[in-house]
Amino acid sequence: MLQIESLKVFHGLIEAVHGIDIKISKGQCVCLLGPNGAGKTSTLSSITGTARATGSVRLDGNDIMALSIEERCKRGIAISPEGRRIFSNLSIQDNMIMGGAIRRDKTRLAQEIEEWISHFPVLGERRNQPAGTLSGGEQQMLAIVRALLSKPRILLLDEPSLGLAPQITARVFEIIRDLKKQEMTILLVEQNVAAAMEVSDYVYVLNNGAISSHGDVGKFGDGSDLMDELMGVHR
Ligand code: ATP
Numbered sequence: 001m002l003q004i005e006s007l008k009v010f011h012g013l014i015e016a017v018h019g020i021d022i023k024i025s026k027g028q029c030v031c032l033l034g035p036n037g038a039g040k041t042s043t044l045s046s047i048t049g050t051a052r053a054t055g056s057v058r059l060d061g062n063d064i065m066a067l068s069i070e071e072r073c074k075r076g077i078a079i080s081p082e083g084r085r086i087f088s089n090l091s092i093q094d095n096m097i098m099g100g101a102i103r104r105d106k107t108r109l110a111q112e113i114e115e116w117i118s119h120f121p122v123l124g125e126r127r128n129q130p131a132g133t134l135s136g137g138e139q140q141m142l143a144i145v146r147a148l149l150s151k152p153r154i155l156l157l158d159e160p161s162l163g164l165a166p167q168i169t170a171r172v173f174e175i176i177r178d179l180k181k182q183e184m185t186i187l188l189v190e191q192n193v194a195a196a197m198e199v200s201d202y203v204y205v206l207n208n209g210a211i212s213s214h215g216d217v218g219k220f221g222d223g224s225d226l227m228d229e230l231m232g233v234h235r
Contacts, residue, residue: 001026001185002047002154007055009042009209016042018209019055024154024202027183029176031196031217034206035230040189041082043206044156047187048072048079059154074102076153080160082189084143088132092123095131095142099149109149116145137168144175154185161192173199193230197223205229 002024009017017039024030034040045051049069056063064072087095096116100109117124120141126134131142140160147155157176161169169192176199179186190196197203197217204214205226212229220226 001028001060002187003056003058003061004043004047005056005058007043007046007053007057009039009046009051009053011042011051016051016209017046017053017206020204020206020209020211022187022204022211024185024187026185027180028201029180029186029188029199030202030204031188031190031200032204032206033190033193033196033226033230035191038206039209040206041158042209044079044081044158044187044189047156048077070102073150076151077156078147078150078152078154079156079158080140080143080147082158082162084136084139086131086134086139086142086146089130091128092131092134092142093127095146096123096149099146100151102150112149116149120145137164137171140164140168140172141175144172148179152184154187155179156187156189158189159191160188161190161195169195191230193223193227197226 004022006019007017008015008019032040032043042051046053047057049067049072057065059075064075087098096113103109122138123142134142160172164172173195176186180199188196188200197220200217203217203220205212
């Protein structure tokens with residue numbers, strides 16, 4: 001579904017990602033692991049169109065590199081960004097409506113908002129309150145729901161467990177497992193290696209802007225070597 005080839009990502013004069021290849025098939029959950037500053041967010045930004053990049057990113061065989069952010073969203077790319085980035089001053093309801101802003105089927109959108117509220121009642125109970133009043137975990141749920149309300153074909157999740165308590169993290173990964181059951185295609189960026197490996201089919205490890213290893217999740221066993229690699233431990 002998504003094919004990335006020779007991707008380089010730039011922030012001004014800095015080349016943050018140095019020509020990587022990533023492939024994601026329909027219904028797969030692919031995980032991108034790596035230490036701080038490895039280039040994970042930069043990679044996601046090049047897919048959504050918010051960072052300057054060269055190389056190719058193809059969605060269903062069509063190169064999307066020349067498309068605007070909005071056009072990529074219309075083609076089915078959605079992101080729950082690092083740090084949630086919900087609209088804190090807007091109500092919870094308006095955040096959800098914003099998620100579906102590109103859609104024309106507003107009646108269906110309204111129904112889907114109610115369906116999501118039945119999954120996460122807090123979003124309904126407090127729908128008219130500013131989204132910034134939600135807890136970190138609730139904001140993460142809202143960020144994922146907002147992304148899903150655009151009806152994506154592929155969902156990019158940037159560190160959804162960052163800063164969350166273990167119980168809330170478990171809930172976030174439960175949601176990812178549910179989405180997988182519904183055959184959502186997911187590219188997951190995580191630092192929580194164990195939890196990420198549990199939900200992923202395929203793993204890429206990014207180090208200093210380059211892929212240092214990749215393979216089916218089974219290739220990495222219990223993930224302990226992977227964790228050592230990410231923490232720079234040499235045995
Ligand atoms: P983290 O887990 O800390 O978010 P990451 O793997 O997502 O890290 P990126 O955020 O993609 O890494 O950063 C990759 C490199 O690009 C880093 O050296 C970072 O300092 C640099 N970088 C990222 N964004 C910018 C920017 N807007 N301007 C300049 N340099 C940037």
